[in-house]
Amino acid sequence: IxxxxxxxxxxxxxxxxxxxxxxxxxxxxxxxxxxxxxxxNHPEAGGYYERRHRIILEALRKFVLSDGGSEWHDELVLEQVKWLVNHGEIGQSGICPALLFYGRTLPVPCMKGADDSLVLSRPSSVFDLMKVADAVDGNRRKLLGVFVKEWLLQRERSLPVIKYESNLKPGEMVYVFTERAHKLSPTFRGPFPVLATRGRHVMVTTPNGVETHWLGNCKRHRSDED
Structure with missing residues (x-):
């Protein structure tokens, strides 16, 4: 510049x-x-991700040193680690980074990495297929376990606790944070009347029916008189 x-x-x-x-x-x-x-509503508010990145970096460093980095070339291990981090609860809030960022969790299919040294023969029965499916490299699960252990130890040193105390009452109007279908689409919909609150959830009445949303995804409507 x-x-x-x-x-x-x-x-x-x-x-x-x-x-x-x-x-x-x-x-x-x-x-x-x-x-x-x-x-x-942004997950970076309050320096959360800066602290989390520092914690993850320390855990990854211990993770690599503990194993010598012999399996770190496996991309699937890294992606599984990232998934675990993004779906770990933030303190005692009951929510995770993926839920904050996308408004939903990201389910993945059950995937196992095959052992390269495994010699496969043509299966002749369902039992043979089950044996082949179980004969996979268990070292991946061991490595993930080592990382999760180190990561949890780091989290205990700096445990962010997010509590949502909305004090929303039935009949109040709220806007609902929505994942945009298009770049220029509105981020919030509403306002909609609150039907009820259940723990960390809010039930709102919309033209399409009753919807349930996280408290963190709802914003109280302020009228011009307020």
Missing amino acids: IPDTKAESFVRGMTLIFMRCGFPRSWAESVGISWKIHPS
Whole structure:
């Protein structure tokens, strides 16, 4: 953005920065502007992912050192580790990163990696097929177990606890966070009346019927009078 030390380049670069990111915080604070860096529903709000990345990095380092990295070339192991991290509960909130980011969990099919050293013969019965299916490399499950153990130890050192206390009452109007079908589609639908609250869930009445959503995906409607 600022290619050299000339005044013109500096002014142009700072103008681009201001247009993209706004003015510096110190200036905004002096003129009474309140900054909001992230939307309230965004998983990066509050530095959560920065802490989580640091924890995962430490766990991965111990994981690799404990095994010498002999199996780290296996892409499936890494993808399974990422899935475990994204579907691990955040503190005692009952939600996980995948649910926060996508509004739903991401189920995967049951997959097993075959042992490359295994010599397969043509199966002649269902029993033979079952034997072949069970004769897979169990080292993958051992490696995942080692990582999960180290990861959980790291999480205990910095355990973020997110509690949703909405105080929503039946009859109140709320907007519902929705995964957009198109890039420019609205992110929130509503407002819809609250039918009931059940733990961390909210039941709302929509034109399509009753829907159940996480409290974290609902935003209270503020009328102009409020």
